[in-house]
Amino acid sequence: MARLPILQFEEKIVETVEQNPVVVVIGETGSGKSTQLSQILHRHGYTKSGIIVVTQPRRVAAVSVARRVAQELDVRLGEEVGYAIRFEDRTSERTHIKYLTDGVLLRESLSNPDLNQYSVIILDEAHERSLNTDVLMGLVKRLIKIRASNLKILITSATLDGEKVSKFFSNCPILNVPGKLFPVEILHSKDRPTSYLDSCLKTAIDIHVREPEGDVLIFLTGQDDIEKLVSMLEDRIQSLQEGSCMDAIILPLHGSLPPEMQATKAVMLHANPKFDTAYEHMNMSAKCCQLFNVRVFSPPPPNCRRFIVSTNIAETSLTVDGVVYVIDAGYVKQRQYNPSTGMYSLDVVQISKVQANQRAGRAGRTRPGKCYRLYPSKVYQDEFLDVSVPEIQRSSLAGSVLYLKSLDLTDIDILKFDFLDPPSAESLRDALKQLYLIDAIDESGSITTFGRTMAELPLEPSLSRTLMEANEYGCLSQALTVVAMLSAETMLLQGRSKSTEKKRKHPSVDLPDGSGWGDHIQLLQIFECWDENNYNINWCKDNDLQVRGMMFVKDVRKQLAQIMQKIAKGSLDVRAKQRRKENRRDYRNLRKALCVGYANQLAERMLRHNGYRTVGFKSQLVQVHPSSVLKADEEGTLPDYVVYHELIATSRPYMRNVCAVEMAWVTPILEKLEKLDTDKLSGGSAHIDEVAEIKQTEILDKKVDGDAVPDDRESKIKAARERFLARKGKN
DNA sequence: GAGCACTGC
Numbered sequence: 001m002a003r004l005p006i007l008q009f010e011e012k013i014v015e016t017v018e019q020n021p022v023v024v025v026i027g028e029t030g031s032g033k034s035t036q037l038s039q040i041l042h043r044h045g046y047t048k049s050g051i052i053v054v055t056q057p058r059r060v061a062a063v064s065v066a067r068r069v070a071q072e073l074d075v076r077l078g079e080e081v082g083y084a085i086r087f088e089d090r091t092s093e094r095t096h097i098k099y100l101t102d103g104v105l106l107r108e109s110l111s112n113p114d115l116n117q118y119s120v121i122i123l124d125e126a127h128e129r130s131l132n133t134d135v136l137m138g139l140v141k142r143l144i145k146i147r148a149s150n151l152k153i154l155i156t157s158a159t160l161d162g163e164k165v166s167k168f169f170s171n172c173p174i175l176n177v178p179g180k181l182f183p184v185e186i187l188h189s190k191d192r193p194t195s196y197l198d199s200c201l202k203t204a205i206d207i208h209v210r211e212p213e214g215d216v217l218i219f220l221t222g223q224d225d226i227e228k229l230v231s232m233l234e235d236r237i238q239s240l241q242e243g244s245c246m247d248a249i250i251l252p253l254h255g256s257l258p259p260e261m262q263a264t265k266a267v268m269l270h271a272n273p274k275f276d277t278a279y280e281h282m283n284m285s286a287k288c289c290q291l292f293n294v295r296v297f298s299p300p301p302p303n304c305r306r307f308i309v310s311t312n313i314a315e316t317s318l319t320v321d322g323v324v325y326v327i328d329a330g331y332v333k334q335r336q337y338n339p340s341t342g343m344y345s346l347d348v349v350q351i352s353k354v355q356a357n358q359r360a361g362r363a364g365r366t367r368p369g370k371c372y373r374l375y376p377s378k379v380y381q382d383e384f385l386d387v388s389v390p391e392i393q394r395s396s397l398a399g400s401v402l403y404l405k406s407l408d409l410t411d412i413d414i415l416k417f418d419f420l421d422p423p424s425a426e427s428l429r430d431a432l433k434q435l436y437l438i439d440a441i442d443e444s445g446s447i448t449t450f451g452r453t454m455a456e457l458p459l460e461p462s463l464s465r466t467l468m469e470a471n472e473y474g475c476l477s478q479a480l481t482v483v484a485m486l487s488a489e490t491m492l493l494q495g496r497s498k499s500t501e502k503k504r505k506h507p508s509v510d511l512p513d514g515s516g517w518g519d520h521i522q523l524l525q526i527f528e529c530w531d532e533n534n535y536n537i538n539w540c541k542d543n544d545l546q547v548r549g550m551m552f553v554k555d556v557r558k559q560l561a562q563i564m565q566k567i568a569k570g571s572l573d574v575r576a577k578q579r580r581k582e583n584r585r586d587y588r589n590l591r592k593a594l595c596v597g598y599a600n601q602l603a604e605r606m607l608r609h610n611g612y613r614t615v616g617f618k619s620q621l622v623q624v625h626p627s628s629v630l631k632a633d634e635e636g637t638l639p640d641y642v643v644y645h646e647l648i649a650t651s652r653p654y655m656r657n658v659c660a661v662e663m664a665w666v667t668p669i670l671e672k673l674e675k676l677d678t679d680k681l682s683g684g685s686a687h688i689d690e691v692a693e694i695k696q697t698e699i700l701d702k703k704v705d706g707d708a709v710p711d712d713r714e715s716k717i718k719a720a721r722e723r724f725l726a727r728k729g730k731n
Numbered sequence: 732g733a734g735c736a737c738t739g740c
Contacts, residue, residue, distance in 0.1 A: 316737090
């Protein structure tokens with residue numbers, strides 16, 4: 001193997017690390033930073049005083065990089081070199097180089113905040129700015145003050161972000177390590193196309209007709225566009241394929257393709273020689289096998305060009321060999337959270353410069369390539385952000401804030417926690433409100449005993465709270481199942497594109513329906529069915545459930561059950577097979593526990609129709625998602641109150657995964673909302689208060705569904721209750 | 732009566 005570029009910098013790296021507590025390393029693709037930095041420092045004695053730990057944002061990366069390093073050092077994986085990911089810890093007492101996902105490192109620092117066992121912490125791929133990496137950056141910044149004498153931090157980032165990270169760490173030095181990419185010629189379009197798909201199609205055909213062999217990778221935003229372009233390409237290429245040019249294979253690539261893809265991905269990344277066995281074991285459908293084994297991950301037949309039409313999954317998560325041409329439409333689909341409404345939306349946004357460069361780089365892995373950008377270079381220069389908006393500014397922060405509170409960093413004010421890019425004050429306030437409503441913090445913002453326990457569970461706080469309440473009501477086993485199912489929800493149903501939809505003969509007729517109580521109950525019933533069928537894999541297939549998703553649920557459930565056992569310090573009945581007695585008919589206790597956990601995700605039905613308005617947020621009209629199994633009564637009326645798992649704005653604002661609850665359980669929440677004082681919650685943090693005041697006024701200005709609402713919070717809540725009671729009297 | 736990019740504990 002050719003010598004990796006990074007090795008020429010070995011002395012420089014060691015010298016810089018020797019003299020500085022923090023070093024930023026800019027390493028382009030192919031520089032070997034992920035595998036070599038740890039080994040370089042190991043060679044220079046940094047494993048004598050502790051372990052060198054390297055974080056990765058993805059599990060496959062942690063595993064495959066660890067495997068590679070073990071190979072290079074000629075040791076057995078899990079001994080001197082190991083890795084730790086969720087459900088799998090392959091390290092031993094002899095481990096001195098350890099790869100892990102950033103989430104695992106956060107969990108570790110929960111029980112050992114100073115991370116004393118580590119002599120070096122390397123935060124790899126920090127430019128991806130995952131929520132966990134951002135929290136870690138804040139934590140290590142604090143750590144180097146405490147452990148100045150015996151801790152070294154390395155942060156790897158992208159060219160455009162290095163200065164900023166360096167500044168964050170008191171202007172620490174930046175080392176540049178070149179990559180091993182071939183040159184990629186960048187071609188910008190003159191104008192922005194009126195139709196991206198047409199423009200993609202034209203560019204792709206031009207390449208196919210004019211350019212020498214080499215695969216084409218096309219970046220689009222989602223499944224819909226991908227399917228459209230695939231069929232457009234098929235049509236067009238068929239019409240010109242009269243021996244005038246080489247053959248073509250057109251392949252879609254996105255996350256909702258069958259689960260076998262994921263497994264294949266892992267196999268490929270690990271370059272597993274047992275590929276064939278693994279492949280048989282995965283029991284692939286003929287189509288999938290064609291797509292992912294024969295086609296995307298192995299070279300095309302001679303005189304044949306592949307067109308891979310992909311989401312940004314091909315940007316970082318997965319590498320397709322043989323790509324020489326990239327077509328970049330310049331957009332990506334991003335999930336964002338709005339803290340004032342509690343609503344998520346999935347928006348198409350422009351990519352950042354870092355993303356654009358990453359995409360272009362995909363053309364230069366095997367030989368010089370070309371990247372066709374369907375936007376002018378002026379747009380790239382003037383409009384694109386340097387780096388994508390970090391996840392921490394696009395997510396609900398309840399989990400992260402609870403985590404930080406539970407660390408008890410007495411020397412740090414959580415609300416002024418030193419983030420590379422701080423989240424908005426509004427977002428922090430929203431997190432505090434959520435935590436207060438589920439008893440994780442008290443009215444002055446201090447973490448409660450409840451909150452500490454909740455922080456130990458690898459779940460969203462609302463679900464942790466549900467488990468704890470369920471434990472009180474004797475329905476822990478059911479609640480464990482529900483929250484585990486929710487953690488895997490997107491992996492459960494088979495990917496259903498419009499074309500596969502038609503092919504399906506019987507759309508899951510045999511699955512339980514939640515007995516009218518809603519989607520959580522249905523999820524519970526589905527798992528119970530599987531349990532009754534002894535976790536039979538064929539049962540999943542018969543019911544159009546992804547096997548991998550269901551297996552994941554089983555793992556999550558087991559992990560959560562273990563943690564709950566530990567917390568309760570006694571033996572709990574967490575068996576899925578537990579005899580379900582009186583609770584089975586109306587799932588009353590379970591629904592009650594969900595209501596307590598989802599105190600911040602409550603909605604009240606409107607008087608005259610089946611629309612709902614959210615309670616506790618700036619009031620909005622929302623609807624039950626059409627995919628829900630929640631049932632109306634004989635008169636066609638939905639339940640007066642529901643809790644929901646998430647609000648998502650697509651064509652309209654929808655509540656996804658709803659559960660019917662009762663008025664009596666809602667009252668305590670309304671009372672708590674009445675007492676809510678965000679100023680007090682944020683512990684008098686000045687900058688928070690300012691913004692809070694402004695927003696408060698905004699919230700109270702809003703009206704609800706045409707009904708004039710008194711202009712203050714207290715009477716608004718009272719009015720809501722009165723309206724409800726009036727309605728109740730009618731029935 | 733609708734549809735969803737990608738990760739992770």
